[in-house]
Amino acid sequence: MKSLLLTGGRVIDPANGVDALANVFIENGKIAGVGPVAGVGAEGVEQLDVSGLVVCPGLIDIHVHLREPGQTAKETVATGTAAAARGGFTSVVCMPNTSPAIDNPGTVALLHELATTQGVVNLWVAGAITKNIAGEELAPIGSLKKAGVVAITDDGHCVQNNELMRRALEYARMVDLPVMDHCQDYSLVTDGVMHEGYWSTVLGLRGWPAAGEEMMVARNILLAETTGARVHCQHLSTARSVQLLREARRRGVPISSEACPHHFTLTDAAVAGSERFWEADGKGVAGFDGGSERPIWPPYDTNFKMNPPLRSAADRDAILEGLADGTIEILASDHAPHCDYEKEVEFDYAPFGITGLETELGLALSQLCHSGRLDLAGVIRKYTAAPAHLLGLAKGTLSLGADGDLTVLAPDLEWTVDNRAGASKCLNSPFHGWHLKGKAVVTIVGGKLAWMDHAKFAGSFLPAESRRDKTL
Amino acid sequence: MNWSRKHLLDVQSLTAEEILTVLDTARAFKAVGERAIKKVPALRGKTVINLFIEPSTRTRISFELSEQRLSADIINFTAEASSLKKGETLKDTARNLEALNADFIVIRHRASGAPHFLSRVLNASVINAGDGAHEHPTQALLDMFTIRERKGNFQGLKVTILGDILYSRVARSDIWALSKLGAQVTLCGPATLVPRVFEKMGCRVTYDVEEAIRDADIINLLRIQHERQRQTMFPSLSEYTGLFGLNKTRLAGTKPDALIMHPGPVNRGVEIDSEIADCPRSLILEQVTNGLAVRMAVLFLVNGGKGPQEVAAS
Numbered sequence: 001m002k003s004l005l006l007t008g009g010r011v012i013d014p015a016n017g018v019d020a021l022a023n024v025f026i027e028n029g030k031i032a033g034v035g036p037v038a039g040v041g042a043e044g045v046e047q048l049d050v051s052g053l054v055v056c057p058g059l060i061d062i063h064v065h066l067r068e069p070g071q072t073a074k075e076t077v078a079t080g081t082a083a084a085a086r087g088g089f090t091s092v093v094c095m096p097n098t099s100p101a102i103d104n105p106g107t108v109a110l111l112h113e114l115a116t117t118q119g120v121v122n123l124w125v126a127g128a129i130t131k132n133i134a135g136e137e138l139a140p141i142g143s144l145k146k147a148g149v150v151a152i153t154d155d156g157h158c159v160q161n162n163e164l165m166r167r168a169l170e171y172a173r174m175v176d177l178p179v180m181d182h183c184q185d186y187s188l189v190t191d192g193v194m195h196e197g198y199w200s201t202v203l204g205l206r207g208w209p210a211a212g213e214e215m216m217v218a219r220n221i222l223l224a225e226t227t228g229a230r231v232h233c234q235h236l237s238t239a240r241s242v243q244l245l246r247e248a249r250r251r252g253v254p255i256s257s258e259a260c261p262h263h264f265t266l267t268d269a270a271v272a273g274s275e276r277f278w279e280a281d282g283k284g285v286a287g288f289d290g291g292s293e294r295p296i297w298p299p300y301d302t303n304f305k306m307n308p309p310l311r312s313a314a315d316r317d318a319i320l321e322g323l324a325d326g327t328i329e330i331l332a333s334d335h336a337p338h339c340d341y342e343k344e345v346e347f348d349y350a351p352f353g354i355t356g357l358e359t360e361l362g363l364a365l366s367q368l369c370h371s372g373r374l375d376l377a378g379v380i381r382k383y384t385a386a387p388a389h390l391l392g393l394a395k396g397t398l399s400l401g402a403d404g405d406l407t408v409l410a411p412d413l414e415w416t417v418d419n420r421a422g423a424s425k426c427l428n429s430p431f432h433g434w435h436l437k438g439k440a441v442v443t444i445v446g447g448k449l450a451w452m453d454h455a456k457f458a459g460s461f462l463p464a465e466s467r468r469d470k471t472l
Numbered sequence: 473m474n475w476s477r478k479h480l481l482d483v484q485s486l487t488a489e490e491i492l493t494v495l496d497t498a499r500a501f502k503a504v505g506e507r508a509i510k511k512v513p514a515l516r517g518k519t520v521i522n523l524f525i526e527p528s529t530r531t532r533i534s535f536e537l538s539e540q541r542l543s544a545d546i547i548n549f550t551a552e553a554s555s556l557k558k559g560e561t562l563k564d565t566a567r568n569l570e571a572l573n574a575d576f577i578v579i580r581h582r583a584s585g586a587p588h589f590l591s592r593v594l595n596a597s598v599i600n601a602g603d604g605a606h607e608h609p610t611q612a613l614l615d616m617f618t619i620r621e622r623k624g625n626f627q628g629l630k631v632t633i634l635g636d637i638l639y640s641r642v643a644r645s646d647i648w649a650l651s652k653l654g655a656q657v658t659l660c661g662p663a664t665l666v667p668r669v670f671e672k673m674g675c676r677v678t679y680d681v682e683e684a685i686r687d688a689d690i691i692n693l694l695r696i697q698h699e700r701q702r703q704t705m706f707p708s709l710s711e712y713t714g715l716f717g718l719n720k721t722r723l724a725g726t727k728p729d730a731l732i733m734h735p736g737p738v739n740r741g742v743e744i745d746s747e748i749a750d751c752p753r754s755l756i757l758e759q760v761t762n763g764l765a766v767r768m769a770v771l772f773l774v775n776g777g778k779g780p781q782e783v784a785a786s
Contacts, residue, residue, distance in 0.1 A: 198672045202484070204584035204606030204641060298592055300585030344563050344593070346583035348604070 003027045004447050005039035008051035009408065014381035015057065015388075015397035024055050026404035029447035034398050047462045048442070050408050054376065057396050058090025058121075058405025058445065059383040062180075063155070063234060063258060063332035064357060066092070066123075068114060069107065070099030075337040075425050077111070078118040080357070082423035083335070085451035087357040088440025089383075090405035091122040091395055092335075096133065097156035103128035103139040105147035112148060121445050122405070124393065126180065129154045129168045135161060138168055145175040150391040153180035155234060156307075158216055160186055165219070169229035178230040178390055183216035183241070184308070193348055195268040195309040203272055203300070205347060208309050210238040217241045221248040224255045232390060233257040235334050237308040239318030246327040256390055257322075258330040261363035262354060262430065264319040266310045270430070271347075273299035281313045284320075286371040287437060295433040302343045302350035303430040306336070323382070324373040330390065331382040333360040337426035355429045358422045363431065365411055365438030376411055404447035411438045413456060475773045479591045479598045482607040483648040491649055493779060495617050497769035498762070500783035505541070505765055512783070514772050515544035518575040523566065524601070525551045526582040530736055530760065531601050531611070535578050538767035547574070562586065563593050570594050576771065579603070584641075597774045605639045611735050612645030614766040616653065618759050619690055622731055626653035632684050633657065634716060635694030635743055636665045642735045643694060647673050660684035661694075661716055662706045681716050685726050692733040693718060693743050709742050719745045723753075731755055 004026040011022040011034055018034065025032045025039030033039055066080035077094075084092045094111065096102030102111065108125050115123035127144035131137045133154045141152055152172055158181060159165045165181075172179045189212035194200050196207025217233050221244060224231040236242060236257045248255050267281040274296040282288055297303070304310060322328040336353025343350050361383070368374040388396030395403060417434045419427040441457035443450040449461070474489040483491070504512055520539045524532050532548070539546050549569065566577065576597045579587050584604030591598040602608040616626075623629055631650050637643045637659050647670070650657050657675045659666050671677050678684045685691050696712060706712060718732070732744075732754045740746040749756060772783065 198669055201638075201667070201669045202644070202673065204604050204644060206605075298588060300588050341561065345561055346581065346589060347585045348583040 003032070003039070003042060003045040004404070004444070005042070005045045005047045006050050006055055006406065006408070007047060008049055009053050009055035011398065012054055012056045012377050012380050013398040014377050015385040016399060018398065019377055024398065024406060026406075026444070026447040029404045031398050031400055031402045031404055033400070049459055050442070053441065054409040054411055056380045056407050056409065057384040057398050058443070059088050059361065059407045059440070060091040060387040060393070060396055061089050061333050061335070061357060061360070061383070062093040062330060062387045062391065063260075064092045064094055064335040065097070065337065065353070066094040067337065068098060069110060073339055073425070076118065077114040077123065078120070079423055079425045080335070080337075081118070081120040081123060083355070083357040085120045085443045085445070086423050087359070088361050088407040088409065088443055089121060089357060090407065090443060090445045090450065091124060091393070093124045093126050093150060093391065095153065095155040096126055096128040097154070101128050101133045102126070103131050103133065105140070105143045108144060108147035108149055120450050121443070122395070124150045124391065126151045126153050126155070128152060129159055129179065130164070133157050135159045135164065138164070138171060141168070141171050141177065142175050145177055149177070150393065151178045151180050151232070153182065153234065155180065155182045158182050158184040158186070162219060162223070166223050166227060169223055169227040169231065173227060173229035178232050180232040180234050181216065181220055182234050183213045183220065185212045185215040188212035188215060192309070193305060194271050195311045197268055197312055199268045199272050205271070210240060210311065210315065213238050213308055214240045214244060217244050221253055221255055225253045228254065230254045230256070235260045235263065235308060235332070236319060236322070236328060237263045237311050237315060239315045242318045242322035242327055246322065249327060256330065257328050258332045259319050259323055259328045260332060260334045260356065261360045261367065262306060262310065262356070263308070264316055264323065265363055265367050266304065266430065267313050267316050268310045270304045270310055271300065273297060273301070281316070284313055284316055286366045287435065293435065297430070300347045301430070302345070302347055303354055303428050305347060305350050305352055306334070306354050307352035320367065320373055323368060329382060329386040331360070331364050331379070333357050337424050338428050339426060343428050353428070355422070355424050355426055357424065359417055359429055359431045359436070361409070362415065362417070362436030362439050366436050369411065370437050404444065406444040407440050408442035409438065410441050410456065413437070413439050413441070415439050415456065475779070478774060479587070480609055480770050480774060481587050481591060481598065481600050483609045483612050483645045484607070486652070488652045491613065491616060491652060494613050494766065494769050494773065495620055496780045497773060497777070497783060498613070498617050498765040500780040501768040501772070502762065502765035504783065511541050511543060513543045514777060515539065515542035515775060518544045518775065519547065519573060520544045520576040520578060520771070521547045521549055521569050521574045522578045523549050523569065524580045525562070525586070526580050526602070528580050528602065531580060534760070534763045535601060535767055538764055538771060541764070542768055542771055544771070547572070562590070566590050566594055570596050576774070599770060599774065602641055604641065605644070606641050607645045608641040609645050610763070610767050610770055611642050612649040613770065614759055614763040615646055615692065615733060615735070616649050617762045617766050618733065618755050621762070622755065623689060626650065626655045629655040629690065630688050631655050631657050631690040631692060632660060632688040633692045633694065634660045634681065634684065634718065636696045637661055637670060637694065638665045638667060639697045640694050646692060647675055658684050658688070662712065664705045682722060682725055685722065685730070688726060688730050690731055690733060691718065691726065694735065695737060695739055695743060713742055717743055717745070718748055720748065723748060733759060735759070
């Protein structure tokens with residue numbers, strides 16, 4: 001295998017507390033050196049000059065829907081992992097709400113095979129908590145663990161029976177798997193299609209109260225405390241969820257959480273159309289306060305329908321605060337592709353979910369970093385060291401000998417989202433036409449180039465014979 | 473004259489001037505309806521499709537007759553007879569209808585926002601005949617027409633809307649129209665059906681029915697929509713009648729010139745005592761008559777009609 005040397009970049013590796021100008025040297029697909037003289041003098045090395053850019057451990061998204069098996073009109077392992085590479089992600093964790101569900105070792109093995117033959121980036125599998133994600137009987141959690149799942153979740157659904165959830169946690173703890181939960185109390189949420197509040201009232205859409213999430217976050221805190229199992233609350237969306245998590249973590253409860261860019265960028269006003277959103281809640285969007293060109297969209301646009309729903313401005317602010325103070329450790333996309341013909345229907349009938357892999361980094365950098373809430377290392381940690389730690393992955397670090405997964409970022413690069421230009425099979429992102437600041441330009445997986453943004457990055461690999469040593 | 477809209481999707485986005493333009497135009501059409509020959513050629517050669525995805529009687533009939541009186545060609549399309557049952561999407565159904573060169577689509581749908589969606593995917597003019605719990609703009613416009621005929625103007629007028637507000641598209645359209653025209657709106661009904669969040673739309677919310685109607689100039693009653701509700705919303709219809717129903721005793725505590733409205737269908741003995749529904753203070757049947765003129769006005773205006781003068785000349 002060829003060796004690879006990235007020269008001149010600002011290396012940010014939160015796992016090792018590194019933030020310095022350095023070369024990164026990869027040999028045989030593993031990190032072989034990070035430092036001012038790393039790789040200098042080595043033979044047969046391909047070289048990429050990344051001066052002015054940031055090099056970090058390959059980003060990890062622990063919450064994506066790749067739709068295989070069974071829903072390949074929406075996405076496949078091939079297209080979903082290609083979208084991941086374009087977004088700067090070198091590892092993704094796919095959710096088990098497929099058809100059939102990933103609730104048995106055979107389906108896990110199928111995913112691993114697809115990852116090997118079709119995957120553009122590393123793929124990790126989350127198994128189901130219950131058989132067929134039906135919330136009635138435990139899935140074979142021990143066998144799933146042996147088959148290689150890194151967590152269990154009924155994502156898209158939520159185990160309603162508290163006793164069953166308690167047993168799942170006890171069992172998962174035995175086999176040392178974290179349990180990720182999509183927090184939604186069905187009896188409170190009923191048939192809600194958006195956040196319950198002023199805008200659902202005006203639009204005449206059925207509301208999904210914030211308490212419908214918070215009830216389950218509270219349940220999970222109590223059960224994590226009771227069982228000692230590690231529980232991870234997925235895609236937090238409300239202020240009181242953040243408050244509950246903050247208190248629980250202070251007490252030492254083994255509970256963690258993630259947030260998605262749409263929940264800390266948009267609000268429920270967006271469902272009423274861009275005009276109302278910018279007027280009511282536009283101030284909370286980084287980069288748009290100066291009245292620069294604002295994206296437009298109509299009322300009842302189903303690309304603003306997701307689960308959990310877009311919440312109030314106060315909820316959005318609380319999620320941002322929770323990310324800034326460390327309560328929410330992890331960033332993820334909840335990448336949920338749906339076909340045009342599924343989304344181009346009445347709001348009530350459209351499926352929940354939006355794509356996210358190709359926009360999440362730009363949104364996170366815009367909303368968290370450029371707004372001054374977090375430094376660059378803080379954002380990178382939530383995409384690298386933190387998710388790797390949660391799932392016990394040997395990823396998210398540039399330690400010597402670690403896998404050669406790298407992301408090269410241009411944190412100040414301004415760009416415009418174009419849904420049609422993406423690699424995902426689907427176009428259901430609400431951020432089409434948004435101007436964002438910061439994006440990945442090179443994605444390297446296991447020492448090999450997975451993707452390079454040729455439009456935004458003028459660099460190219462110099463072959464081994466033409467390289468010149470560069471020291472810093 | 474102040475109208476340049478191609479669609480009528482909701483009242484929320486209309487200005488007070490636009491609402492008054494509809495009312496003025498409707499007044500001219502009401503006069504047409506009192507002639508021996510009630511038909512005008514305004515929409516001759518135009519095709520209107522009445523796309524009723526949710527069952528409706530009075531609104532559908534009112535639209536049909538309005539269209540006939542404007543000399544339009546009409547196709548009536550109901551969900552029961554349609555391909556929607558075979559899995560065709562609304563977009564495909566509507567585009568197929570548009571391929572018949574329809575000029576107007578009047579849509580009634582149980583999903584809020586369906587008319588907005590259609591207006592984005594079609595070239596035809598879209599008129600909202602009621603969408604889910606969102607809006608019912610022509611009902612509000614006919615309510616405004618009826619109120620103006622009886623009360624003259626809206627400034628400072630006190631209007632109480634009583635009943636199921638949460639699930640009511642009529643309530644939302646009325647609230648927007650009344651607020652834009654300067655009336656004061658009070659909402660009353662069970663707390664589960666009249667949440668406080670409506671205060672943010674500029675209304676007063678109270679759960680004391682006697683207090684709610686005491687100073688009202690207009691009492692607009694809404695039907696309890698069993699079909700949209702869950703069992704958890706309130707204990708029983710009889711408890712509703714006891715707490716909120718309009719009866720003789722309660723009516724005695726109102727201003728003598730307070731008038732009673734209801735968009736129908738009326739559930740006699742539930743939200744209103746039967747004899748009150750038929751009393752001289754009830755405007756229920758006038759609303760139906762006025763609905764025809766208002767719907768003619770709306771079709772006329774979205775077709776590019778130039779206001780009441782042109783109607784009077786026809």
